[in-house]
Amino acid sequence: MILPLRPYSSRKLLGLYGVDLASAAASSACVAPFIAVVDRAIIENANGKRKLGTGLVQGFKAILTTPHKFIASPQFRYVFGLYFSTYATANVMDTSCEQNDVALSTSSWYKFIATSMINMTLCILKDRAFARMFAVTTVSRAMPKLSYLAFALRDSLTIAASFNAPRYLAGWLDSLDHGWTPNETTVAAQLFCPASIQIISTPLHLLGLDFYNRPNVSPSQRFTLIRAEYFKSTSARIARIGPAFSIGGVGNAYLRSHRRSFIDT
Numbered sequence: 504m505i506l507p508l509r510p511y512s513s514r515k516l517l518g519l520y521g522v523d524l525a526s527a528a529a530s531s532a533c534v535a536p537f538i539a540v541v542d543r544a545i546i547e548n549a550n551g552k553r554k555l556g557t558g559l560v561q562g563f564k565a566i567l568t569t570p571h572k573f574i575a576s577p578q579f580r581y582v583f584g585l586y587f588s589t590y591a592t593a594n595v596m597d598t599s600c601e602q603n604d605v606a607l608s609t610s611s612w613y614k615f616i617a618t619s620m621i622n623m624t625l626c627i628l629k630d631r632a633f634a635r636m637f638a639v640t641t642v643s644r645a646m647p648k649l650s651y652l653a654f655a656l657r658d659s660l661t662i663a664a665s666f667n668a669p670r671y672l673a674g675w676l677d678s679l680d681h682g683w684t685p686n687e688t689t690v691a692a693q694l695f696c697p698a699s700i701q702i703i704s705t706p707l708h709l710l711g712l713d714f715y716n717r718p719n720v721s722p723s724q725r726f727t728l729i730r731a732e733y734f735k736s737t738s739a740r741i742a743r744i745g746p747a748f749s750i751g752g753v754g755n756a757y758l759r760s761h762r763r764s765f766i767d768t
Contacts, residue, residue: 511602519762523594526758531587534751536566536573539582541743542629543637545736549712549728552639555735577636581629589622590755593666597759611667618666623658630654634715646715653711657704664700665752669693693752698741705737 511519544558553561565573573579596617600610631646669692676688683691709729717724 510604516598516602519598520595522762523598523759524591526755526762527587527590527594529758530590530751530755531583533754535579535583535586538586538743539573539578540566541739542582542633543578545708545739545743546630546633546637546712548736549709549732550634550637550639550716552637555739559739577632581632585622585625585629586751588625589618589662590751592621593618594755594759607670611670615663615667619659619662622662623655626658627651627654630711634712638716644715647718650711650714653707653714657707657711660700660704660707661697665697668696669752672696689756690753693756697752701737701740705733705740708740709733709736 540559540562544553544555544562547553547558548555593614596614597610600613605613627646630650634646635643669689672692672695673685673688676683676692677685706729709732710725713720713725713728717728
């Protein structure tokens with residue numbers, strides 16, 4: 504239950520929300536180019552259009568040689584919008600829960616529900632757009648419902664591991680006698696949790712793409728594809744989730760940790 508306490512004045516609360524949005528924008532701008540390239544490469548590798556390594560090389564080459572065109576592309580804008588919205592929602596929920604003195608266990612659920620709704624909706628829209636933009640054929644078709652289900656399960660795992668689990672893991676690490684500072688345990692948890700969940704969520708990602716790319720194949724054929732693509736796709740998604748929710752999450756958390764100094768006069 505949210506208690507009607509008001510620790511911040513209206514002016515400071517608006518300032519904190521402003522820092523929340525600025526932190527989300529800065530973090531998203533830093534990680535979106537890398538994520539956009541990896542996402543496209545994984546999709547084109549899954550549908551057989553291009554090898555994963557080739558897609559990564561050509562994507563990063565485009566960032567370095569024509570950055571202005573890359574930033575103006577739908578590929579970048581979809582990813583930036585997705586992560587800005589996700590970070591902004593998480594940040595605003597944190598500040599709102601602080602403002603209303605919500606218990607940590609309760610605020611974690613509020614944040615999980617809010618970020619899951621935003622992230623899953625936008626991520627599925629992004630994946631649908633990418634699957635169509637980078638398909639082998641130019642014929643567009645509807646995304647199967649099973650693809651939406653697989654992507655929703657994937658994103659639920661990612662959100663929980665990115666915004667909720669690190670807080671609990673950091674608390675457990677703090678309780679151990681290892682000599683780490685609280686800041687070091689927070690960074691370690693923020694890096695480990697989102698990356699490690701990809702071991703479980705990558706098959707869901709590949710399955711969702713395969714439902715779209717090959718709607719009529721047998722379960723055994725899908726299993727064969729997932730088994731063949733699992734290792735390199737998991738490696739790519741771990742590398743991708745590093746900037747997305749680990750490095751980006753650390754940067755976002757760092758900016759927010761100084762937010763009160765930004766608005767104090």
